[in-house]
Amino acid sequence: MNKIIAMVRKELIDAARDKRSVMAGLYYAIGTPLIMCGLFMVLIGQLTSPDDLKITITNPDNAPDLVRFLSNKGITQGNIKAANVKDSTAKASTENGADTQDLKAIEMIISTDYAAQMNQGKGAEITIVADNSDEKLQNSIRRLERQLQAYSTEMGSLRLIARGIDPRVMQPLKVNIHDQATTDSKGGMILGIAIFTMIYSVFISGMNLAIDTSAGERERNSLALLLSHPLTTRQLVLSKIIAVSLFALLGLVLILLVSKIAYTFVPWQELGFSVNITSEFMALMLVVGIPVALMAACLQLFVSFMAKSFKEAQSYLTIVLFVPLALSMAASYNIAPDMLQWLPVSGQQQALMDFIKGKDLPMLQLLVSTLSTLAIAVLLAFGMERSLKSERVIFGL
Amino acid sequence: MIKVSHLSKRIGDVQALNDLSFVAKNGQITGLLGPNGAGKTTCLRTIFGLLKPDTGKAEIEGIDVAIDPIGAKQQLGLFPDPFGLYERLTPREYIRYFAELSGLSSKDAKEATSQVIAKLRLEDISDRRCKGFSQGQRMKTALAQAIVHRPSNIILDEPTRGLDVMSTRLLRDILIDLKNQGHCVLFSSHVMQEVAALCDQVIVMAQGRVVAIGSPSELCIQTGKDSLEEAFIQLIGTDEGIAA
Numbered sequence: 013m014n015k016i017i018a019m020v021r022k023e024l025i026d027a028a029r030d031k032r033s034v035m036a037g038l039y040y041a042i043g044t045p046l047i048m049c050g051l052f053m054v055l056i057g058q059l060t061s062p063d064d065l066k067i068t069i070t071n072p073d074n075a076p077d078l079v080r081f082l083s084n085k086g087i088t089q090g091n092i093k094a095a096n097v098k099d100s101t102a103k104a105s106t107e108n109g110a111d112t113q114d115l116k117a118i119e120m121i122i123s124t125d126y127a128a129q130m131n132q133g134k135g136a137e138i139t140i141v142a143d144n145s146d147e148k149l150q151n152s153i154r155r156l157e158r159q160l161q162a163y164s165t166e167m168g169s170l171r172l173i174a175r176g177i178d179p180r181v182m183q184p185l186k187v188n189i190h191d192q193a194t195t196d197s198k199g200g201m202i203l204g205i206a207i208f209t210m211i212y213s214v215f216i217s218g219m220n221l222a223i224d225t226s227a228g229e230r231e232r233n234s235l236a237l238l239l240s241h242p243l244t245t246r247q248l249v250l251s252k253i254i255a256v257s258l259f260a261l262l263g264l265v266l267i268l269l270v271s272k273i274a275y276t277f278v279p280w281q282e283l284g285f286s287v288n289i290t291s292e293f294m295a296l297m298l299v300v301g302i303p304v305a306l307m308a309a310c311l312q313l314f315v316s317f318m319a320k321s322f323k324e325a326q327s328y329l330t331i332v333l334f335v336p337l338a339l340s341m342a343a344s345y346n347i348a349p350d351m352l353q354w355l356p357v358s359g360q361q362q363a364l365m366d367f368i369k370g371k372d373l374p375m376l377q378l379l380v381s382t383l384s385t386l387a388i389a390v391l392l393a394f395g396m397e398r399s400l401k402s403e404r405v406i407f408g409l
Numbered sequence: 410m411i412k413v414s415h416l417s418k419r420i421g422d423v424q425a426l427n428d429l430s431f432v433a434k435n436g437q438i439t440g441l442l443g444p445n446g447a448g449k450t451t452c453l454r455t456i457f458g459l460l461k462p463d464t465g466k467a468e469i470e471g472i473d474v475a476i477d478p479i480g481a482k483q484q485l486g487l488f489p490d491p492f493g494l495y496e497r498l499t500p501r502e503y504i505r506y507f508a509e510l511s512g513l514s515s516k517d518a519k520e521a522t523s524q525v526i527a528k529l530r531l532e533d534i535s536d537r538r539c540k541g542f543s544q545g546q547r548m549k550t551a552l553a554q555a556i557v558h559r560p561s562n563i564i565l566d567e568p569t570r571g572l573d574v575m576s577t578r579l580l581r582d583i584l585i586d587l588k589n590q591g592h593c594v595l596f597s598s599h600v601m602q603e604v605a606a607l608c609d610q611v612i613v614m615a616q617g618r619v620v621a622i623g624s625p626s627e628l629c630i631q632t633g634k635d636s637l638e639e640a641f642i643q644l645i646g647t648d649e650g651i652a653a
Contacts, residue, residue, distance in 0.1 A: 018509035022498070029497040029538075234493035240457040241510040242482035403460050 015243050016251045023255035027221045037217035037259065041266035044209045045274045052202060052278045065152050066090030067118040074126040075136075078163060085159045090115040116152050118142040133171055203368045204361070206275070208340045210267050210297060211361055214305045215312075215333055217263020218256040222312035225252050227325040236406055245400040249313075249393055256309035257302075264301045268294045296367055300360045300378070303385045307356065308336070310392035317396055317405060353377040356385035410435050410593055411562055415465035416455055418448075418617075425451040426462065427617035433595040433610070435561065438588050440604040441597040443614035444645060449597035450490070452614070453566050456595075457487060469562055483512055486560035488596075490567040492551040496540040500531055500550040503539065504557050511558035518557075525553045529583070545576035552583065563587060565596035569603055581607060605637040613644050620644045 027033045065087045072079045072089055079089065123129075123137035130136045138160060142153050169179035229235045238248065272289040315332050319325035336357045343358035343365070352358040353374065359381020363374055399405045411433040418426040425448045433439035441449050454460045456467045458478040467474045472481040495503055501522055508518035526535045529549050534542065539550060548568070555563055565584075569577050584607060587594055598604055604611055605625045613620040613628070621628055621644050625637045632640040 014514065015510055015512075018506060018515075022495075022502070022506045025502065026495055026497050232493060232495070233489070233491045234495060236454070236459055237487060237489045237493040237507075238510070239459055240482065240485070240487045240489070241507060242479045242512055243510055244479065406459060 016247050016254070019243075019248070019251035020255045020258070023221070023225055023252065024258065027224070027255065027259060030220070030224060033220040033224055033259070036220040037213075037263040038266070040216040041213055041263045042270050044213065045206075045267060045271040048206055048209060048271075049274045049278050052275075055202075056279060056282050064088055065155060066115045067120055067152075067156065068115065069120050069122065071122040071124065071126070074122045074124065075130070078122070078138075081163050081166075082156075082159055085162075087156060087159060116142075116149060117146075118149065118152060118156060120156065130167075204343070204365050206271065207297075207361055207364050207368070208343075210264065210271065211301070211304060211340055211357065211364075212337065213263045213267040214260045214301055215308045215336055217266075218260030218305070218309055219312055219329060219333070221259045222252075222256045222309060223316045223322055223325045223329065225255065226313050226316035227319050227322050230406070231322055239400070239406060245397050249396045249400065252313055253306065253309045253389075253393060256313060257305045260305040260308055261298070261301060264298065264305065268297060293364075293368060296373075297364060300364060300382070303382050303389065304357060304360060307385045307389040307392075310389040310396070314392045314396050314399075317399060354380050354384070356381050356388060360385070410470055411439075411456060411564075411595055412468045412471075413452070413456065413465070414468075416452065416462045416467065417464045418451060418455060418460060418462050420451070425617050426455065426465075429465070429614070429617060429619055431612045431619055431622060433562075433593050435593045436588060436591045437609040438584055438594045438596070438607050439610045439612065440608035441595065441612050441614060442599065442601075442604050442641065443597075444599060447614040448617035449614060450566055451617070453564055453595075453597060456564065457482065457485065484561050486511075486555035486558065486563045488551055488555040488563070488565040488568055490570065492547050494539045494542070494547055494550060497538055499536050499538055500553065501526065501535045503550060504553045507554045508557045511560070513558055521557050521559070522553075525557045529553050529579075544571045545573060548572055548576055548580065552580065556583075556587065560592075562593045562595070565594070567598060568596055569598065569600060577603070601636075601638040601641060611637070613641060615645050 067087060067090055069079060069089045082088070119141040121139040121141065123139070126136045126138075140153070140156065142149055144150065144153065168182065172179045172182065229238070239245070268289065272294065275289055311332065312329055315328050316325035319328050339352065339355060339358040340361050343352050343361040353362050354377055359377055363378040363381070367373055413432075414430045416426045416429040417424070427448075429448070429452060431439075441452065443449050451460060455462050456469070456474065458467075458474040458481065461475070469481040469484045472484070474481040495506075498506070504525060505518050505522040508521050509515060513521060526532060529552065531549055531553060534546055534550075539547070542550070552565075552568070555565070568580055572580065581603075584594055584596070588609075609624060610622065611625055611628060612622050621631065623631060628637060628640045628644070629635065632643040634640040634643055
């Protein structure tokens with residue numbers, strides 16, 4: 013036991029002084045949440061339309077009632093020419109800059125016979141001119157259409173009432189929608205990505221240390237010296253796993269702290285929900301992260317011990333790390349979700365996503381995936397212990 | 410005491426050790442002398458249990474390395490070639506680390522480290538990181554690591570390689586010192602002067618086999634030559650003659 017403590021202490025001192033190992037962990041843990049925040053901010057900016065939708069309305073004077081209705085709903089005339097005609101020149105010029113800036117490329121043309129048609133109770137013509145293939149515009153077009161539909165329904169109802177008919181006759185279906193999405197669950201998808209970056213930090217943070225302490229140790233000729241001392245290969249393997257896992261968990265703690273702070277700067281409220289890295293979530297993430305960190309350490313050490321050199325280990329690991337990456341990504345995008353609930357990494361990821369959505373933790377799935385994670389770790393550790401008794405591995409033959 | 414009996418080991422197509430037997434006694438310096446590729450390092454690695462012999466066994470203080478590797482290694486100190494320093498640790502940390510791995514408690518390891526640093530006059534570099542050390546400084550650090558836990562047996566693999574005169578002398582003094590304290594010192598070398606000056610017993614190896622065993626003067630008498638070098642050549646040459 014004393015020997016294991018001595019070895020873990022040495023590995024950690026050694027790793028802390030190794031710029032390459034520290035930087036690999038730090039860059040990821042600090043950089044990723046910041047990049048994610050930036051991405052989310054851009055995403056939110058695209059998803060949410062500004063409160064006032066400014067469009068070009070041609071012939072607004074033909075339908076003052078409709079224009080008033082739309083402006084009540086936040087859809088206003090942004091046309092400078094029209095504004096000039098309608099309002100005072102001074103007001104138009106002050107709003108000039110803002111108008112041209114926010115003006116959407118949507119034109120609503122009110123037909124010249126609008127008022128006449130309306131008066132006669134006929135269909136009055138409105139034409140919307142816009143590029144429907146422009147994704148950024150689609151939300152605005154939908155919004156305008158919805159409001160026009162609402163106005164149309166209102167007018168229709170009024171006409172029916174004027175003729176002594178209950179407008180409900182025109183609504184044979186009464187659809188009620190109970191939106192069960194809590195505000196947190198809407199953010200689940202975005203959080204899926206955020207959680208994925210956190211789980212992956214466990215793999216990234218310890219990677220360099222894992223290579224350095226195995227393939228690197230052999231390359232520096234200290235592995236044979238180490239094994240010449242009175243310690244069992246099990247002690248050696250255990251201490252290396254512990255050291256790498258601790259480093260990986262350090263990366264996880266760091267990314268959690270940075271995320272907690274950084275994510276508060278994202279304007280979540282514009283999406284109608286809030287993303288909060290709560291202390292409970294952080295605690296759960298850490299607990300769930302421990303077996304994942306152990307497995308990551310075992311996997312990386314195992315692969316690096318098999319490799320003949322530092323460089324070889326690096327290239328192998330890049331390929332091997334694609335597996336947890338794929339599992340975690342698949343879980344956050346809900347591809348084949350049933351099977352993935354039970355697998356290592358993706359199981360934990362889904363459980364964490366459920367937790368953040370405010371659902372109950374799927375205890376059985378979490379337990380199975382945690383146990384399978386640990387089982388893989390133990391198998392790899394045994395494999396390493398065996399392989400370190402082989403001359404081929406010790407001397408990298 | 411290190412006892413090797415009937416060791417044989419084949420690595421790939423090469424018969425690295427071929428029925429090798431010898432004894433290195435306590436209170437003596439035993440030199441393992443042989444040309445490059447004679448199997449010296451393979452022999453030492455087998456004694457440490459890093460390589461498994463095909464036949465035969467190695468015993469340290471009567472403990473079979475294959476049966477009780479931990480117990481056997483407890484009695485050993487290794488000065489390896491290459492040194493295997495951790496460049497990011499200071500000699501003090503490095504020596505203490507291996508002292509603890511050799512079974513010393515944290516407190517004892519700290520004390521033993523300070524003593525060995527004083528003994529090898531390492532004070533000026535003991536708290537600097539090993540990166541950038543000269544060959545002599547590296548040698549001293551590695552040697553301190555080998556003797557910090559006061560093992561009864563010390564094995565050195567090519568200890569004087571790449572050392573200047575001052576470092577070689579220091580190493581020689583320390584080996585003689587260890588011998589006088591009753592330790593068993595076994596080292597491999599292919600440098601004649603060193604072996605002649607230091608060794609009580611020389612084991613001449615060639616092609617994984619013991620060619621001759623004896624003190625330097627005995628070997629000279631045996632071959633009828635004046636110097637150990639001549640005797641060595643004679644012995645190796647004879648061996649090659651037999652092999653052919």
